[in-house]
Amino acid sequence: MSRVLLHWSAKPLLFLLCCLPLGHLLIGVFTDSLGANPAEHLIRSLGDWTMRGLWLTLAITPLRTLFELPALARFRRMLGVWSFAYACIHLLAYAMFDKGLDLNDIVRDIGKRPFILMGFTAWLLLIPLAATSFNRAIKALGAKRWQRLHKLVYAIAVIGLLHFIWMRAGKHNFAEPTVYGAILSGLLGWRLWRRLQPAAA
């Protein structure tokens, strides 16, 4: 397994995989196959993929530890940066297709709808993480400070989930948020459980 993960083609392959949802949506736009409300479909799918990306990023460390696959760590940054990319396109799609790029309207919407505020906050908090994702930034910050800064991702995931729950609350439709919530609880709970363990020998 480690050999596969360490293969030179593993990273380019993951890169391509990360492009797939976006590519699929773009094809959908041009072939008119996104249903009756393509704008809504696009915005929601991009949001879904942002969350999936973040959840995968957060799954790297538990999986790496549980299955003793240190090589998995190579992929964490790419997944994280792709999550940010999807978050940006998600926000851009909302701004363009829902708000017609009317900045005043967007600002008002952020103030008015708690779930928009949550989503916007999560995106804002992702910026420093994406901006310090390259090696020189890690060196400049020092590993300790960099790590502390990147702990923000836990808060971002929770805020992102709130964004989703709140969006669905309008129609009492919590089936999907429950699944995302359960997985996130697992991912964060595992970390908490590790921390509470007496220092292992």
Next chain:
Amino acid sequence: MHLIQRPLDPESAVTPREVYESRRRLLAGAAALALTPAAFAQSGKLPKLAGAKSMVAGALTMDKPTSYADVTSYNNFYEFGTDKADPAEHAHTLRTRPWTVSIEGECNKPGVMDIEALLKLAPMEERIYRLRCVEGWSMVVPWIGYSLAELIRKAEPNSRAKFVEFTSLADPRQMPGVRSGVLDWPYVEGLRMDEAMHPLALLTFGLYGEVLPNQNGAPIRLTVPWKYGFKSAKSIVKIRFVERQPTSSWTKAAQQEYGFYSNVNPSVDHPRWSQASERRIGEGSGGLASLFAKRRPTLMFNGYEAQVGQLYAGMDLKKNY
């Protein structure tokens, strides 16, 4: 001269009823076809249900009808699932025959009515209504039906009947969504008596010249064009005349978000989102263009203010949302 002046046989001079009715249907059908380009054609798979162009004021909007494909594939019908694609996918399990509607409560002529009798109760009309969903999107649908008032008059509500309550079918064997706890089933909606008697409140049996597809609330539903879509109960099995204001399913689920009246009103926002504008489904010419189609400003009472505004004269519509 003599020959010409020979009196006509009065019986044969009058075009028989079946003939002129079928001619009218033909004309109405031709008009509908002329109005609706090929892209908006009906499915052709469901039984025809013709209706003469309605004469009711405001019943025929000039807005371009939404395509049949969109009208029948993008639905909120939680009995079949919460995703808007779910009803079209799952509603084939709904059995629309036999079907009866129970007329109950404060009226002189309660009873159980068969769907076939309901279909014949009054002449069918075609009405092209705007439909505005509380979620901020809208469509234009050519419905077939007759004014709910026709049925109400037949039931003869008594003086205690102040409201009409509509109950939808809730059969978990036919409706997979009913097994979920999203709403407290069965789906219940209500109207004030004067709202229910308004000629624009339509008892609906078809769309696009055919009987209703299951996902649109077959075989009988309500269409109240000046209210948010969820007020128009689908697949109705019970109509009850009551003295007290009924509690709608959505009001029960979230009192502060979905009020009893739920009239389309651009100046009263839903607590979670603005109601000032709407996305018209199918607007733009497909592909990228439909993504960039601008949202439309939402109209007071969904554009039916001239017809229904007086029903709410003197009412605080912010309080009675």
